[in-house]
Amino acid sequence: MASPSQDNQECLQKHFSRPSMWKQFLPLPRAEGYKANIHQTMENEGITKAVHDVKPMRSEQTEMRKRQMPAAQETTSSTPGQPGAGDRGSNTCCFCWCCCCSCSCLTVRNQEEQRPRRPSHELRREDLPTCEESPSPTLEEVNAWAQSFDKVMLTPAGRNAFREFLRTEFSEENMLFWMACEELKKEANKTIIEEKARIIYEDYISILSPKEVSLDSRVREVINRNMVEPSQHIFDDAQLQIYTLMHRDSYPRFMNSALYKDLLQSLAEKSVEA
Numbered sequence: 001m002a003s004p005s006q007d008n009q010e011c012l013q014k015h016f017s018r019p020s021m022w023k024q025f026l027p028l029p030r031a032e033g034y035k036a037n038i039h040q041t042m043e044n045e046g047i048t049k050a051v052h053d054v055k056p057m058r059s060e061q062t063e064m065r066k067r068q069m070p071a072a073q074e075t076t077s078s079t080p081g082q083p084g085a086g087d088r089g090s091n092t093c094c095f096c097w098c099c100c101c102s103c104s105c106l107t108v109r110n111q112e113e114q115r116p117r118r119p120s121h122e123l124r125r126e127d128l129p130t131c132e133e134s135p136s137p138t139l140e141e142v143n144a145w146a147q148s149f150d151k152v153m154l155t156p157a158g159r160n161a162f163r164e165f166l167r168t169e170f171s172e173e174n175m176l177f178w179m180a181c182e183e184l185k186k187e188a189n190k191t192i193i194e195e196k197a198r199i200i201y202e203d204y205i206s207i208l209s210p211k212e213v214s215l216d217s218r219v220r221e222v223i224n225r226n227m228v229e230p231s232q233h234i235f236d237d238a239q240l241q242i243y244t245l246m247h248r249d250s251y252p253r254f255m256n257s258a259l260y261k262d263l264l265q266s267l268a269e270k271s272v273e274a
Contacts, residue, residue: 132156132179139267146255149247154176161263165247165254173211174242174250177204181239185232197230205238213242 134156143160145152152158163175180200187193204213205223219237226234254260 084196132160134160137161137263137267139264139271141261142264142267147262149251152251152254153243161259162246162250162254165257165259166250168257168259169250169253171250173204173213174246176211177213177235178239178242178246180204181235184235193232194230197227197234200235201227205235213238214245215241 017180079210083104137155137157141155141157142161145158152162159179163172166172166175179199180196180203184193189195201223203209203211205215205220206212215238219241222232223238
């Protein structure tokens, strides 16, 4: 085949190097890039080869963001007074590892940390019930305990006997909590009410306490909200729930226990001897 003449070569070269042809098939930014590269190549080398070295604008923005992100993180971590990832453990809730600022138990704990505390061992020793003093029950009283749980809880002798049974089942905290709530209802001084409510919460409501009583989540949530400003009736719902639990679960076993039967038998023998 015959080679084209020099005039034909120049015509073809001008035809394929026209910017209009590239603009027909390329997006506007890349077409402009091709146009600039073609003109530069033709001026320097005198050939029609183009160097396609166009970088999209979006990639430049991505690189700028990558450069700015480490600087922003360093600034955030070096800001004084602002908790970082390493400080997350100090704000964690007792239920989970994350910082859940809406959790009610975390709110109560933060309020307790901010509130100035005073020594409460004297209040705990003197004002909270540990063991009730009562005379020995009579045979009539012990027989009446079998009639209803209310009669067991009516007298100190009945509560002490039932508490001894609960100790054998490792559930004595139910009776201690019920008695502490009864003592709280008798208080009128706001400062003492707040201190006793805090002690009861730490001893029987907190999940970190070894003497925690069994309460449902609804009752716990109400108590956590009301601990902001506790009253002498803050634990009424919880006290009723524990009373019902002892009535339905522990009381029938108490009636069939050796402790109750031995007490009843000893009192019956004494009455016969008398």
